[in-house]
Amino acid sequence: MCFKISIKDSNKDIHNSKILLMTNPNINAYIEKNKERFLDELFELLRIPSVSADVAFKNDVIKTAAVIKEKLIAAGAEKVEICETAGYPIVYGEKIIDPKLPTVLVYGHYDVQPADPIELWTSGPFEPVIKDGKIYARGACDDKGQMYMHVKAFELMMQTNSLPCNVKFMIEGEEEVGSTNLGLFVKANKEKLKADVIVISDTGIIANDIPSITVGLRGLCYVEVEVTGPNRDLHSGLYGGAVANPINILCEMIAKMKDDKGHIAIPGFYDDVEILSSEERAEMAKAPFDLEKYKKALDLSDIHGEAGFSTNERNSIRPTLDVNGIWGGYQGEGAKTVIASKAYAKISMRLVPHQNSDKITKLFSDYFNSIAPKSVKVKVTPHHGGEPVVTPSTTAAYKAASMAMETTFGKKPVPVRSGGSIPIVAMFKSELNLDSVLMGFGLDSDAIHSPNEHYGVFNFFKGIETIPYFFKNFTELSK
Numbered sequence: 151m152c153f154k155i156s157i158k159d160s161n162k163d164i165h166n167s168k169i170l171l172m173t174n175p176n177i178n179a180y181i182e183k184n185k186e187r188f189l190d191e192l193f194e195l196l197r198i199p200s201v202s203a204d205v206a207f208k209n210d211v212i213k214t215a216a217v218i219k220e221k222l223i224a225a226g227a228e229k230v231e232i233c234e235t236a237g238y239p240i241v242y243g244e245k246i247i248d249p250k251l252p253t254v255l256v257y258g259h260y261d262v263q264p265a266d267p268i269e270l271w272t273s274g275p276f277e278p279v280i281k282d283g284k285i286y287a288r289g290a291c292d293d294k295g296q297m298y299m300h301v302k303a304f305e306l307m308m309q310t311n312s313l314p315c316n317v318k319f320m321i322e323g324e325e326e327v328g329s330t331n332l333g334l335f336v337k338a339n340k341e342k343l344k345a346d347v348i349v350i351s352d353t354g355i356i357a358n359d360i361p362s363i364t365v366g367l368r369g370l371c372y373v374e375v376e377v378t379g380p381n382r383d384l385h386s387g388l389y390g391g392a393v394a395n396p397i398n399i400l401c402e403m404i405a406k407m408k409d410d411k412g413h414i415a416i417p418g419f420y421d422d423v424e425i426l427s428s429e430e431r432a433e434m435a436k437a438p439f440d441l442e443k444y445k446k447a448l449d450l451s452d453i454h455g456e457a458g459f460s461t462n463e464r465n466s467i468r469p470t471l472d473v474n475g476i477w478g479g480y481q482g483e484g485a486k487t488v489i490a491s492k493a494y495a496k497i498s499m500r501l502v503p504h505q506n507s508d509k510i511t512k513l514f515s516d517y518f519n520s521i522a523p524k525s526v527k528v529k530v531t532p533h534h535g536g537e538p539v540v541t542p543s544t545t546a547a548y549k550a551a552s553m554a555m556e557t558t559f560g561k562k563p564v565p566v567r568s569g570g571s572i573p574i575v576a577m578f579k580s581e582l583n584l585d586s587v588l589m590g591f592g593l594d595s596d597a598i599h600s601p602n603e604h605y606g607v608f609n610f611f612k613g614i615e616t617i618p619y620f621f622k623n624f625t626e627l628s629k
């Protein structure tokens with residue numbers, strides 16, 4: 151979830167301009183005529199299990215890049231190429247109509263999260279179906295469905311002779327594993343990626359009748375920990391009580407990560423955390439949010455979190471520490487009386503401005519080592535990270551997106567900060583000095599990363615409809 155942030159609408163006149171807020175019948179007619187084909191093409195992509203985290207799907211991930219290349223060519227893109235990296239390839243394509251016109255760089259990702267637990271899906275994760283107006287499949291919303299809206303909106307603009315500026319596409323296959331190779335690609339290809347703005351549809355809106363634009367993403371620090379007790383698994387009767395049980399110890403150590411107020415206990419953890427003014431917080435609290443509905447949707451009798459902050463603050467402007475997985479010892483049928491030699495956990499920390507993932511990794515590691523009793527050995531292995539980012543809501547690009555959504559939703563979108571992460575966005579700013587516009591169309595209830603991920607047919611077509619207005623508005627406002 152997310153919440154409202156105050157912005158000064160410094161350009162009210164433009165915002166109210168009838169010309170720019172009028173709907174264009176050609177857009178709707180083109181979508182109407184091609185609806186079935188757009189869905190068929192998306193389904194073709196959704197059928198390929200492009201799980202970047204699992205090498206078993208390597209060929210499928212690579213195949214997905216090849217299919218996207220074909221789709222970009224078919225839509226009218228030029229210089230379309232598969233850019234190899236040390237990991238999965240990046241698909242690049244462009245349409246430069248006039249170097250004097252502005253250039254929009256579209257970023258998206260074609261890789262998806264693993265589908266497990268498979269048994270909880272009501273239909274196959276890679277057998278897309280439409281049920282109750284929603285497309286069910288892994289990646290339907292995150293991000294194949296949203297990324298493909300841009301390909302189809304581009305086709306629409308090409309076919310209706312209405313592409314108003316230059317466009318570049320950069321679609322990667324490693325977002326769900328941290329975008330490390332894309333980071334290197336961006337650093338090495340600054341000229342190729344020259345643009346005036348980046349537009350990304352990989353976030354969400356508050357509700358289908360409450361449009362919003364994301365103006366902040368949290369960063370991420372992810373570590374794996376290993377606790378070793380005795381050098382082999384032991385009989386829990388013969389040794390129990392006399393040696394450290396690494397699973398017990400790991401649980402005690404994890405319990406020491408937070409105090410009873412929900413504050414993270416790692417020394418220095420909050421040192422760089424951005425503190426928002428009470429005015430800013432009051433402004434955020436105005437965003438529509440129904441706590442009872444929120445609890446009901448998740449079957450929760452109560453919410454939980456850091457003392458002194460609202461639910462929407464806890465999941466956006468405050469950092470977190472969560473165990474994502476914990477294992478060790480006997481997990482088979484029946485009871486086995488054993489003290490395991492090792493215990494493990496995967497722990498993520500979501501970061502807010504101006505925390506830094508490398509610094510937090512070090513603070514975590516130092517603290518974890520410092521609270522380990524002598525009776526065990528511990529190891530901390532960092533995984534990929536990402537930096538937090540706030541995107542401006544006062545730029546021409548933001549206004550172009552805001553007006554585009556106002557045109558197609560009939561309501562001005564609310565700027566919100568999201569709790570999720572897209573690691574490359576901070577690098578787009580630091581390496582290319584480019585702002586990103588996070589114009590996503592998903593819903594929190596779309597179950598991304600969960601079983602039964604879905605994406606509304608409404609949202610898919612609303613995105614295709616909105617994107618051409620963004621291009622037009624951005625071109626107009628850049629003059």
Ligand code: BES
Nearest residue numbers: 292325326327328352353354568570571
């Ligand atoms: N698209 C999501 C991030 C997202 C979703 C942001 C909804 C805002 C609203 C992205 O694919 C994602 O899942 N990112 C990962 C980070 C990555 C390093 C694994 C995340 O946030 O866990």
Ligand code: MN
Nearest residue numbers: 292293325352
């Ligand atoms: Mn995504």
Ligand code: MN
Nearest residue numbers: 263292326598
């Ligand atoms: Mn994701």
